[in-house]
Amino acid sequence: MDGTNPHSLSDPVELPFRNLLPPTLPTLITQWLAEDIPSYDPAGAVVGTAPKVAFLLGKADGVLAGVPFFDEVFKQLGCNVEWHLNEGQSFQKIKHVATVTGPANALLQGERTALNTLARCSGIATKSRRFRDIAALSGFKGTIAGTRKTTPGFRIVEKYGMLVGGIDPHRHDLSSMVMLKDNHIWSHGSITNAIKLCKSMISFATLLEVEVQSEEEADEAIQAGADIVMLDNMGGTLLGEVVTRLKERWVGKKFLIEVSGGIDETNLRERLVDGVDILSTSAVHQSVQHIDFSLKIQR
Known part of the structure; x- marks a missing residue:
């Protein structure tokens, strides 16, 4: 079992974890965007507002987690996200995970905030899934859990990743x-x-x-x-x-x-x-x- 694949067990049926999120989520996302764009966006002015299509690519093997946060970032910027995977599914690089459409400047304004959140949440889900699978294959009957050693202001994302990962x-x-x-x-x-x-x-x-x-x-x-x-x-x-x-x-x-x-x-x-x-x-x-x-x- 030392060579256990992190995705060796079947992926769980998609659960509505997004329904756990509080109604204050949009406010949180607004704060993140305000932190990243506190004033002018000259680069955004360069690309303009022409409608564009962007592909979200997974560049490493992992478990997809953080969909509601990603969605809300682009919703607030007037963009649309079409997912090609369900949250909780594992994928291999390079995978076309989602398609995002909207004004060019809006796509780039949301890019870093959305990607940073998705990257961390998916990383936690991937590691959590691996620990869950190792425990299951070892015959462990108890519960695998995270801890409260989370990042201030980002706890909701990190706890969400654990849930999606199955712990x-x-x-x-x-x-x-x-x-x-x-x-x-x-x-x-x-x-x-x-x-x-x-x-x-x-x-x-x-x-x-x-x-x-x-x-x-x-x-x-x-x-x-x-x-x-x-x-x-x-x-x-x-x-x-x-x-x-x-x-x-x-x-x-x-x-x-x-x-x-x-x-x-x-x-x-x-x-x-x-x-x-x-x-x-x-x-x-x-x-x-x-x-x-x-x-x-x-x-």
């Missing part, structure tokens, strides 16, 4: 779920004390996760009522042994086990342990290789 985006922000990490625990004296105080302030609908460094800390967190226990930076045979003991010792107690910390493709398989419910990693988004696209106006 869980994890919590979207500090309000989505409570996660007590080492700094929270140290500042309040103990895991038990931190959990007790936190539970007095949150809704029954809010999950509480606790990051632990050892089996003993995991026991304390489970005893105190944590919904999810994260085993941080634990791997090798120790991970499997700890997970097995925790599941056996706390049978009947409702909790999930998450593993995280330094997980990438070099050590992913050793962390895909039976009994692990969630494996989270920033390797699918934090420093991922973008998928290169170009927009070529046809003569």
Whole structure:
């Protein structure tokens, strides 16, 4: 399985992920365009407003993601986009992915903003798909998830790429779920004390996760009522042994086990342990290789 193709499993049926996006999306895109075109556009004046056709080309193998963002950029500029692939489909270079029509200056005004967004979102979807496929082929029954190590102001795009790639985006922000990490625990004296105080302030609908460094800390967190226990930076045979003991010792107690910390493709398989419910990693988004696209106006 070391030579696993990132697209070895069948692509998922297209899901309406665009329906998850907030009604404020147009405002966000307007801000992006304003950042890129804050004043005059002399180059746009050179090409004029004659109607043109441009081909969107995928220049590397990948998974297409970020369609709604791309569409909105060109919608605001008075252009039309016709897609030749469904979002979530994989493609090989060089692929004619979409055709964009509109005024020449508008095509070029939207080019960089649209391509940058599509490149990053597709890069994340491609990496996420690869991790999902490796886990599936390894027989892993748990959930592969990203993390909250996302880019400020661009989180919605990066989380969207994870979804299209077929993994869980994890919590979207500090309000989505409570996660007590080492700094929270140290500042309040103990895991038990931190959990007790936190539970007095949150809704029954809010999950509480606790990051632990050892089996003993995991026991304390489970005893105190944590919904999810994260085993941080634990791997090798120790991970499997700890997970097995925790599941056996706390049978009947409702909790999930998450593993995280330094997980990438070099050590992913050793962390895909039976009994692990969630494996989270920033390797699918934090420093991922973008998928290169170009927009070529046809003569």
